[in-house]
Amino acid sequence: METNTTSFFCLLLLISATVTAFLDIDELRNIKYGIDILNKPVLLSTQGIDKQLSETIDVTSKHGQIYRCIIPSQMEAEKQKEEEEKIAMEAGVPELLKPMESGPCLFKTRDWWSYEFCYGKHVRQFHMEDGRIVGNVIMLGYYESEFDWKNETNMEIKSRNKNRLNRYHSQQYINGSKCDLTGKARRTEVRFLCEEGTGDYIARLDEPETCTYVMTIHTTKICHHPYLKLPSQQKPVSITCNPAVTDQVYQDYLKE
Structure with missing residues (x-):
């Protein structure tokens, strides 16, 4: 019993x-x-x-x-858990995410707009009807750089991931389409969060500042990395x- x-x-x-x-x-x-x-x-x-x-x-x-x-x-x-984390640590986050480079782009539709994320390439926004793009395609940014865990101090890493439920790896996508309101190029920070038991998908897209975006992607690929794993x-x-x-x-x- x-x-x-x-x-x-x-x-x-x-x-x-x-x-x-x-x-x-x-x-x-x-x-x-x-x-x-x-x-x-x-x-x-x-x-x-x-x-x-x-x-x-x-x-x-x-x-x-x-x-x-x-x-x-x-x-x-x-012991097995420590071994998996050791392998992930040695490989590095970019290597863990590398399979996304040859995989399909990710899509998310929210209201009028659809969003496309192609790993290491670009983020773009457009409207779709009957499975086809209608009207202009707005580029939200082209790949420029990503967070380098190896060159950051322990203090910076702890500060970055102080919320244990919101640990993430980030990439910067810049030089997107010109924003009519600011006159500047659109840009997007793409954040990768661990979610076990699922495939890769766009969880949300926020616009904290005009024409500056934060795209959140959930993936299992980084869940063994000690900096990015979920609380045990x-x-x-x-x-x-x-x-x-x-x-x-x-x-x-x-x-x-």
């Missing part, structure tokens, strides 16, 4: 004297646990698990029954508990 995290913490406090394995306090605070009580007994006199893969804790019910609970180790998952959301860890019995009781169980 399943029990919530709070109940499990209370259980740990009540039976702390029976702990047979070291539990990391930070792990208990940050990981959600679910307990599954099984009917199959295990021998009280043996551990029978790989210490590198699991940890054990013996708990006692109010009826005096001892249960041996196996807690999967998070070390392997963390720990998955529930399944703890299995079996009745721990004496040799005689265990032999009787096998005969049934």
Whole structure:
């Protein structure tokens, strides 16, 4: 059966004297646990698990029954995660996004206007009817540069990504069509944000200043990069508990 995290913490406090394995306090605070009580007994006199893969804790019910609970180790998952981040860090953000260069341009329609983003090339705006461009095409900028993570200080990076839910990589697209209101060329900052489990798409386009735009693109391609990954959301860890019995009781169980 399943029990919530709070109940499990209370259980740990009540039976702390029976702990047979070291539990990391930070792990208990940050990981959600679910307990599954099984009917199959295990021998009280043996551990029978790989210490590198699991940890054990013996708990006692109010009826005096001892249960041996196996807690999967998070070390392997963390090791794999660190390896993925290391590879992403060494490759660099531009290399992670490079597949977009040979992929199709991205489109988004909002009210009257449609927007097109072609990675490393341009951003443009136009009106479409029956699947065809009608009227003038307004260039919102041509690729000029992008944020260089390797040449920025840690302080600048922290300042840039102080909002953990809004970490982004940016490119500058300049020298677009002349703006009638300002007399200057239009320009666009394109921001790439991590979104896991989806393809690449234009999430929104804002105009914070006249003829100056911010296009936000969501992509999975940068989610392994340590500077751009989303805040960690720990998955529930399944703890299995079996009745721990004496040799005689265990032999009787096998005969049934």
